[in-house]
Amino acid sequence: MSDERTLIFEQxxxxxxxxxxxxLGELSGALDIVQETYLKWCEIDVSTVHSPRAWLITVCSRIALNQLKSARVRRELYVGEWLPEPLPDQLNQDPRVQLELDDTVSVALLLALERLSPSERAAFLLHDVFNLSFNEIANILGKSNANCRQLATRARKHIREHRPRFQTTPEEHQTLLEAFISAARQGELDRLVTLLANQVELYSDGGGQVEALPSILCGAEKVAKFFVSVFGRYQRNAIAIQTLWLRFNGSSGLLIYENGQLATALTIDVHAGHIYRLYAVRNPDKLSNLPAEM
Structure with a gap:
């Protein structure tokens, strides 16, 4: 039974x-939730469970919901801008499935989800992403079917209002990011400005542990000057910069290493041939699941 129990869980x-x-928007926290779910799974009599999958999803979702409520309190005290922890991609062989997966872990969506209540977030994700029925969601949340439908409807409305819909291709995305980092390293201010949308936004998350912007930086000129300044300082201080391409959160990103040590995970949102958003994760706690050294 032990082997069967483990097999069911791993499936x-x-x-x-x-x-x-x-x-949660946190990889480390998510893995802790899954581990706690496994421990609870090991404590029950599996033979009494009608649907192991439903049981596991219910327990995992409830634990995640409790953790999210605690996380929201911590994020109110978070130093600077909060960004989700980078999630390295697990590629699917079906391009259509991959596109759907990419969309549901994008940084833009995860930031939009932060505006929802925990119950709204759960109802939206469980129904729209994981295809659970509202009867199943009602059991998980301890609410009525009608209430869960309302939660999901409100969530969709908020997401439509606060989540930009960026239209691009993977090739255009990577080309723009390559051009951007090249221009930044060369200090080409004018070139950087042409790559950026006029109202571009730069999000930088240091978590109060490392240097980062205290708030969102807006505007092509300001963002371009900021990156020219950063890479100019690298040169003046003889800091060796190396980069490594890595897909995370559904699109190509760059890991930036300072003297061989991972310092930043950078990715972008692209629309109409320009960079509309840049996300720079620098909080060391959020980089712990990425390659630490070059």
Whole structure:
């Protein structure tokens, strides 16, 4: 029974990790939730469970919901801008499935989800992303079917209002990011400005542990000057910069290493041939699941 119990859990692990990560926006926290779910799974008589998958999703979702409520309190005290912890991609062989997966872990969506109440977030994710029925969601949340429908409807409305819909291709995305980092390293201010949308936004998350912008920086000229300044300082201080391409949160990103040590995970949102948003994760705690050294 022990081997069968473990097999059942492993067959559902990917789904559980997906739910926990999208609920929290934290990879480390998500893995802790999945581990706690496994420990609870080991404590029950599996033979009495009608649907192991439903049981696992229910327990995992409830734990994630409790963790999210605690996380929201911590984020109110967070130093600077909060960004989700980078999630390295697990590629799917079906391009259509991959596109859907990419969209549900994008930084833009995860930031929009932060504006929802925990119950709204859970109802939206469980129904729209993981295809649970509202009867199943009602059981998880301890609410009525009608209430859960209302929660999901409100969530969709908020997401439409606060989540920009960026239209691009993976090739255009990577080309623009390559051009941007090249111009930044060369100090080409005018070139940087042409790559950026006029109202571009730069989000930088240091978590109060390392240097980062205290708030969102807006405008092509300001963002371009900021990056020219940063890479100019690298040169003046003889800091060796190396980069490594890595897909995370559904699109190509760059890991930036300072003297061989991972310092920043950078990715962008692209629309109409320009960079509309840049996300720079510098909080060391959020980089711990990425390659630490070059």
């Amino acid at each position: 559902n692990r990917h789904t559980l990790e997906g739910i926990a990560y999208r609920m």
